[in-house]
Amino acid sequence: MAIDRRVARTRETLFEALLELIRHKDYDAITVADILQQADVGRSTFYAHFSSKDDLLERSLERLRALLLSAAEAGGRDPTRALFEHVAEFGDIQFALAGGRGAAVVREAVDEVLAGVLRRVLPVRGFGGFPRELAVRHMVSTFNTVLLWWLDQKMQAPAGDVDAYFRRLVLEGLPGEACAPFVSEGLESETPQV
């Protein structure tokens, strides 16, 4: 007994309705009624599948997570570049998600995925004095920063260049002269070993 076509169709419709609405409205400003109208679905039907608007969003993010994970794994030794390229394909969707408050939720999802991948892949020790957790978080936040900057630039640069930016930021940082006078002192000071 396979899944009833109706439930599959209804859920799919609701997923896409939410995404479509997020494109134009802040997530917080979207009501269940809006979703129902967009999806042309009855109220009781909605609550038969999802317990709330947030529930619907979470299920949607599960799909996003699966998408990103498979993209990263398909990238082999170059997972971040694969992610950037993947974003380039589904650009308008991601771009829509980048604005407004709903972005925070999506950002967290991306964070979660990336952190999960990194924790699985990275060595336990050997971060040159940096706590492992801090190193992981730094890579994740840098990736997110580069990605959001790229989206705000409407993805003018090719994905490969963007990935190169990301790598340079993580591995080499910003050139010292450029950051003066903001980050001026303590350059040669010893870093604490924890």
Added chain:
Amino acid sequence: MAIDRRVARTRETLFEALLELIRHKDYDAITVADILQQADVGRSTFYAHFSSKDDLLERSLERLRALLLSAAEAGGRDPTRALFEHVAEFGDIQFALAGGRGAAVVREAVDEVLAGVLRRVLPVRGFGGFPRELAVRHMVSTFNTVLLWWLDQKMQAPAGDVDAYFRRLVLEGLPGEACAPFVSEGLESETPQV
């Protein structure tokens, strides 16, 4: 004619009531009625001063912004260290703000303050191939990452060490060997000049 003491007292009470509630509850889950009860203030009085709960939050953040700005400026050539030290003083408040969803709003405020300071201080060009905006964002997000990591660690390390971490991440990045195999290829590849 100075400001009526009552209005000053009422607003102050409401500010602190919101902060106190944020310590224990998610910002989204806090209702106006909660604030009224906590502050022992009438409903109509609340709306005489603030147009909504979000309005109250924004005004609260204005105070936070002023606080951070003065702290950063007082730090002279070492503004980030001054910020870390300031957070260490008012630790429990900041720590409370770090959890839950309300954190996103506060994070944005910190972002805004830092980005403003950076944009005022940093040179227009000379980022070694990095777009200026990307460089600014990277510094801001790295600062936020280090700060949040520190708070999650319950601020065990001294502020000076944390600031050193921040500097090293921005100026030198993570050691290459540590990041392999995640960031493995393209190390010596030329970086695009935009």
Added chain:
DNA sequence: ACGTTACCGAACAACGTGTCCGGAAAGTTT
């Protein structure tokens, strides 16, 4: 063709929001 399951649509209570008002209380001015 049959039984099963999902959908609709309307109604419902519960809750939160923002506004309005008259009377009481605290502040300010002379």
Added chain:
DNA sequence: AAACTTTCCGGACACGTTGTTCGGTAACGT
């Protein structure tokens, strides 16, 4: 201290959103 001004209270109100319920109808699976 008295008169004047402003704020506060607290209760009531209309409104929108949420999540649930139920009988009738349509679509599905076998």
